[in-house]
Amino acid sequence: MIRLVVDSASDYTKEELEKRPLIMVPLQITINDKHYRDGIDITKDGFYDILLSTKEFPKTSQPSPDAFVKVFEKAKEEDDEVICILLSSSLSGTVQSARLAKDMVDYDKIHIIDSLSATIGIRVLVEEALKMANDGKDAKTIVDTIEDIKGRLMILAGIDTLEYLCMGGRVSKAVATIGEFANIKPIITVSKEGKVEVLTKRRGTNKTLAHLKDMIKAYQIDDRYNIFSIYSHGEDNTKRLEELLDMRIDERVQLGPTIGAHVGPGAFGVVFVTK
Secondary structure, three states, X not given: OEEEEEEHHHOOOHHHHHOOOEEEEOOEEEEOOEEEEEOOOEOHHHHHHHHOOOOOOOEEEOOOHHHHHHHHHHHHHOOOEEEEEEOOOOOXXXXXXXXXXXXHHOOOOEEEEEOOOOXXXXXXXXXXXXXXXXXXXXHHHHHHHHHHHHOOEEEEEEOOOOHHHHHOOOOOHHHHHHHHHOOEEEEEEEOXXXXXXXXXXXXXXXXXXXXXXXXXXXXXXXXXXXXXXXXXXXXXXXXXXXXXXXOOOOEEXXXXXHHHHHXXXXXXXXXXXXX
């Protein structure tokens, strides 16, 4: 049997996990000196409620190797294969924790995939892996396919405020202050190296939505895979983007703390696989 393992940066809710044969290892969120297991002790909406009521920037901690050891040892006892699809190593040490755990367990049937992505990008990979496992594909075939798809993943999102990019150290306070005054809205992506990057900026939400639409339309989208629209806190901007795009959207999904802390409320975007 194949066991599929994800971390909480994949942004599955408890209800979604209950419907899928997935094992979730949570990251830890620390905000206002309180610690939460992401997706277990705190919901997405609960996270944004706290985020909007404080000036403290949340800290995310990777799972310990021991958290993975427990999962891996059980799989080893039952001679199962394990496929882990995890948050980008450029954003977290989660992949390194899993690799250390694999060495500690000393079991060859553990496959660790660095998604080089985050949030719903990870979900695209996981959903394909689930489908292939259900179809009886072997672990090597699944891993090879996911490694191919991850190089074609695209996340494009508009940011409604520079405040949280500033708090997270991704733009300077001076840039954020000037940008907020000028109503500047960045468009970000997760790069091929797995880093959050600002691609361009536009003034005002309307121009940002229009430019983001043009950017998305310029790609050849592989429609064999689900296309997700995304939002952080508040869905209005995402609904407007969906109307502008006038294309198939399979599901609208809320961003969790890992990326949500950096983009703040009002973020909007799309996740898809290119040809």
